Amino acid sequence: MISAQAWSDAEVLWDFHQMHHAVRPCSVAVGLGSHDLGVADATVALYKQGMAPLIVFTGATSRTTLSRMPHGEAVHYRERALELGVPSVDIMVEPRARNTGENIQFTRDLLAEASIEVSSVLLVSKPYEERRAYATARKLWPDVDFVSASTPMTLQEYVDSIGDAHLVLDMLVGALQRLMIYPAQGFMVSMPVPDAVTAAYERLCVQGFTSRLAPTSKSESRVDNVTG
Structure with a gap:
C-alpha cells in the first residue's frame, strides 16, 4: 500500500x-x-x-x-x-x-x-x-x-499501465539518484535539483523505495542499463 x-x-x-x-x-x-x-x-x-x-x-x-x-x-x-x-x-x-x-x-x-x-x-x-x-x-x-x-500521461496512468506502483516509485527514485551522482562521474551534465525534489526523494528512500538505486562506485554504476 x-x-x-x-x-x-x-x-x-x-x-x-x-x-x-x-x-x-x-x-x-x-x-x-x-x-x-x-x-x-x-x-x-x-x-x-x-x-x-x-x-x-x-x-x-x-x-x-x-x-x-x-x-x-x-x-x-x-x-x-x-x-x-x-x-x-x-x-x-x-x-x-x-x-x-x-x-x-x-x-x-x-x-x-x-x-x-x-x-x-x-x-x-x-x-x-x-x-x-x-x-x-x-x-x-x-x-x-x-x-x-515522451507519452503524455499522469503518474497514475503510468502506474496503471505497469501494474506495480511500488516498482514505479522505485524507478522514479533510481532515476533521481542518477541525476545527482552521474555528473561527478562524467556520464551527464549537471542539472540542479530543487530542494523540494531532494526532500521528496529522501523521504521515499526512507520509506524503502530503493530497489532501483545504482551502486555508488564509478566502476559499478556505469554498467547500469537505460531500463533502470
Whole structure:
C-alpha cells in the first residue's frame, strides 16, 4: 500500500523528471530502448505529426527486457513501428547499446557513418527518463540541440499501465539518484535539483523505495542499463 505522503512525493519526482519541452520538428527522432513499447508508440506518433523525417531506435537487451524482447529492444521497437505504418526506409536500428550513454554514442556514430546531417534530435524516452536522457545527451553530443519527449500521461496512468506502483516509485527514485551522482562521474551534465525534489526523494528512500538505486562506485554504476 502506497501512503498518501509517498504518492505525493512520487508526483513531485514524476513532474521533475519531465523536461516539459515544447515539441518541434527535428532532424531525427531517437527512441531510447526499454521495457516500455510506449516509447516506440510515442516516437511513431511524433513521426506521423511531421516532427522528424527519420527514426532511430536504440537498445540491446537488459535483465528486464530479455524475456519479453529477446531480439533486442530496438528491433522490437522497429517491429512495432512497422505495425503502426512507418515505412521501413524511415527507420534505422542501433542494436548494441546497453545503457543511456551508449544509446547516445552509438546513435551519433550510426548517423555519422550514414552521412546523415543532424542539427537537432527529438529524444523520446519513458516519461520519468526525460531529464536523465537529456542530461546524458548534452554531455555526449554537445553540438546538437535536443528536444525531450515522451507519452503524455499522469503518474497514475503510468502506474496503471505497469501494474506495480511500488516498482514505479522505485524507478522514479533510481532515476533521481542518477541525476545527482552521474555528473561527478562524467556520464551527464549537471542539472540542479530543487530542494523540494531532494526532500521528496529522501523521504521515499526512507520509506524503502530503493530497489532501483545504482551502486555508488564509478566502476559499478556505469554498467547500469537505460531500463533502470
